[in-house]
Amino acid sequence: MHIVLVLVVDSSTPAVTAALVEVADHGVVMRAQRQAVDAKAHGELLAPAVHAVLGEIGAGPRDLDAVVAGLGPGPFTGLRVGLVTAASMGQTLDIPTYGVCSLDALGRAAGAGRILAATDARRKEVYWAAYDGGARITEPDVDLPGSVAERVAALGVTGAVGEGAHKYADVLGLPVRDEPMYPPAAALAELAAERIRAKGPSERLTPLYLRRPDAVAAAGRKPVLR
Incomplete structure (x- = not known):
């Protein structure tokens, strides 16, 4: 039985999520997970969370076989933290990256x-x-x-x-379930599992913004006041 170790990250919502899962022929097994809810601290929270889940199972970045990232939709600033992290790790470690719509993880769960x-x-x-x-x-x-x-x-x-x-x-006007509140890491991994097992090619992690960023560059220079 072939087992691969996969890092899962998602920053499409106020929840900053990092998890390690094992993807095997029979399914997906959660090994470690960290999630902190803070809409203004994605950049400060994700890297330590990744370090923590690796440390929890005594693994290092070189032990990873793939990275799965939630593609959103989500606000521009927070969402890109997870995607840049995933893409950078994939390139540095020379391992494939796979993207999953973050809403799909909620729907699956x-x-x-x-x-x-x-x-x-x-x-x-x-x-x-x-x-x-x-x-x-x-x-x-x-x-x-x-x-x-x-x-x-x-x-x-x-x-x-x-x-x-x-x-x-x-x-x-609908009954709302208590859980899941945010995209579950296990569901993100399950949605990418078939591609991981097939050793599919690395995917470009294209964010689902669905609208323009809140902050945009000025259209032109303003005249200097004297």
């Missing part, structure tokens, strides 16, 4: 039924997608909660998961 997975997109909006039995049935999108409520009602969605669903539960 939610399990049976037609479920809305929603995360907080700020600006009074949510990133969202709908799932049936863990399989995505809509493309990831960003909308006002009221618009999402109308769209998922037409799809027969009966429940919701995720931080965004909790925040706007009154508008969405």
Whole structure:
């Protein structure tokens, strides 16, 4: 039986996640995990979390066989921390990187039924997608909660998961499950497991921003005041 050690990272939400999993022929086994919730400290928290999970099992970066990263959707600044970390480690260690839509991890972990997975997109909006039995049935999108409520009602969605669903539960009008609140590392790994087992080629980690960054460069120079 062939077993590979995989680092999983996700910074698409206020939860900064790093985990180590073993991917074998029979499934995915969690070895170590760290998660801290702080929307303003992704850059400060992720590297120590990676170091901590490696140390917990007595492993080093050179023991890794692959890296899995949550692609979002998520706010620009936080999301790129995880993707840059994953891409840099993949290049430095010469190991493949694989990307997974972070909403898909929420949807997979939610399990049976037609479920809305929603995360907080700020600006009074949510990133969202709908799932049936863990399989995505809509493309990831960003909308006002009221618009999402109308769209998922037409799809027969009966429940919701995720931080965004909790925040706007009154508008969405759906029963919201306590968990998962944030994209689970185990689900991210499971969604990439087939590619890992097949030793698929390394993937470019393209972020799902779905809209322009909050901060943009000025269109032109302002005249100097005298």
